[in-house]
Each structure stands twice: as structure tokens, then as C-alpha cells.
Amino acid sequence: QVQLVESGGGLVQAGGSLRLSCAASGSIFNRNAMGWYRQVPGKDRELVAIKTSEGFTNYGVSVKGRFTISRDNAENTAYLQMNSLKPEDTTVYYCYYQDMVAKVDYWGKGTQVTVSS
DSSP: OEEEEEEOOEEEETTOOEEEEEEEEESOOSSEEEEEEEEOTTSOOEEEEEEETTOOEEEOGGGTTTEEEEEETTTTEEEEEEOSOOGGGOEEEEEEEEETTTTEEEEOOOEEEEEEO
16 A cells, blocks of 8 residues: 655645645555646546656646656655646646556545636
8 A cells, every 4th residue: 555645735826836745655666656637626637747766757738848747766755846827727636656566556635726816
């Protein structure tokens, strides 16, 4: 089992920045992926950003160039730096962890990001 603890959400004005953190603990294996998804009510959960333990990175189309994901593998922690935030970025952000060997997914409880116009 893997436990995920998110932090860093909140309220910010449009154009501002926030940084999310996600710390993983438990049965952490070398080959894994960590990142964030977000979900607007009534829509499917969408990829925000993901980064593997080998360094492969992928971003959702709507956040490319504005958001940056990084990882501290020694601390099993991922960070999401969100710049130039827009009101349409407002939603709940969920930390995601995948054990790439066992192909098991884990989800955090979510953290609210609200961007005011």
C-alpha cells in the first residue's frame, strides 16, 4: 500500500502562482510515476502532469508552459509549480502514484485550487 499526502492548495488571483506537494509513503518501489490529475464536476478526470522515476514527463495540453512538475526521489515527493493561473484552473487536484512494476494506481484525497478573476 502507498499513502499520499497532498498540500499546497488554496485561493489565488488570476495570474498568480501556487505550488502543490505530494508526499508518498509506504511500499515505494524504484519504478514509479507520480503526478496530478484534476476533475471538474461533470467531466472526466484529466491529466495535469506526471513524471516517472526515470524522468519521463508529460503535461496536459491546457497547462503546458504554465505548470512544472518536479520530484525529489529521495523524499518520495512530487511538486507541481503552477504559474499564470487562470479561473478555469479552479477545481480539485488529485495526487497520483503508480507502481509501474505491479501496475497499481493510488490516489490522494485531493486538494482544492481556486483561482479568482
